[in-house]
Amino acid sequence: MCELLAMSANVPTDIVFSFTGLAERGGVTGPHVDGWGITFYEGKGSRTFKDAQPSSQSLVAKLIKSYPIKSEVVISHIRQANRGCVALENTHPFTRELWGRYWTYAHNGQLSDYHAKFNVARHQPVGDTDSELAFCWILEKIVERFGDTPPKNRLDVYRYVATLADEIRQLGVFNMLLSDGEYLMIYCTNNLCHITRRAPFGKAKLIDTDVVIDFNQETTANDIVTVIATRPLTDNERWQILQPGDWQVFCRGEIVLGSDIDN
């Protein structure tokens, strides 16, 4: 399978600490050696760094681990290929423009018998993964429902995506990250957890490599930073574990919508 990592924060924050833990799972502490990618939003703009090489060896990953890019939303993925060969076009995250925003998506899991369902025309996959096709289908359905302009309440889109994700989950394992740069949606089939860090900040210790960070030194009292991962990245903090079918939407580090709160 693969591993996911994401961040939503109320101030531009770097993800060097968490990405350092994740990248180890791409060949050192984990078997996810078939490429990796990370998307940073900076305002409405976004940039994605990708490599078909293992994250533990990639020169580009080395840059990301040493270069604190400040971002409010981050989506990252390390890949262990199941459907689709090892190639750049099959490397997550995937990005498409819709309604004048970049939508970025990553998927962990595997789907079966999906070709009949995922009819697409306007949004077509470039690679040959089940993941990218599912993303294209989600966009296709969003446009079918809302047209060429977003609804007044953009959260309506995420409510609708949750129903689409419920459908996709019938086809297999579907853990998903999706963002338009402002909101970050997560959807769980089996493995997804998150932690929200805010004052008073403490120290955190990575599981996958010998790194400790003191967030007191890195943050201000008003910072709210949520990190989402397939499995906890630190072993001295309490991560919230999601249940099958759980989904949440974060904005600036806080939950604004979800399966377990009043919609």
Add this chain to the structure above:
Amino acid sequence: MCELLAMSANVPTDIVFSFTGLAERGGVTGPHVDGWGITFYEGKGSRTFKDAQPSSQSLVAKLIKSYPIKSEVVISHIRQANRGCVALENTHPFTRELWGRYWTYAHNGQLSDYHAKFNVARHQPVGDTDSELAFCWILEKIVERFGDTPPKNRLDVYRYVATLADEIRQLGVFNMLLSDGEYLMIYCTNNLCHITRRAPFGKAKLIDTDVVIDFNQETTANDIVTVIATRPLTDNERWQILQPGDWQVFCRGEIVLGSDIDN
């Protein structure tokens, strides 16, 4: 204005030498300090590195100058802002998916009175440059003309884009690079030139910084590599200078279509 750089090659080739020359123009030998970007195609996949910082100082540009990414098509741009502020979302190249391929585009020049012309719905700009809006309009017109599947002869698309570019040129300066990862189209209003290197290879010397390369050491006898730039990057080779309204389409390093050959 800005500076453009592109490459089309018949074997995966790195662009470290040419990018090293271009990057100098982003703050050292040229005034283009308002961001830069570069897109590499590797098969159908592509990856873009971008920074809103000057290329001569950017850590990401330093990586690109030292990391020989092998690619058959490259598009790059360094920016001196005229329309649109300095921000990641205004940094070229821009990429959109169409027909299961990533289309990448960069523009040098400036347009006026363009809002009335560039009506878009399906493809919307994320930033606020004239350049990105023109790209969205081109895609909009392509879909209007050809629908959700490409024509049998994909070169028909580029013939059509040439007529659109002729229209856009009425609004100002429009030097353009456009690629779907296989073909690379260039369109000239005032500043664009190219060189095709093939056996017997010789040495080349950059204008902007003290670097010499001996392509004999870097290539095989069958390599064909075309480099396109706003202004020549080397001073000991003969660059072909394009005239206003000239356009060409390259594939694997060779011209396959153009304003000056039989269409």
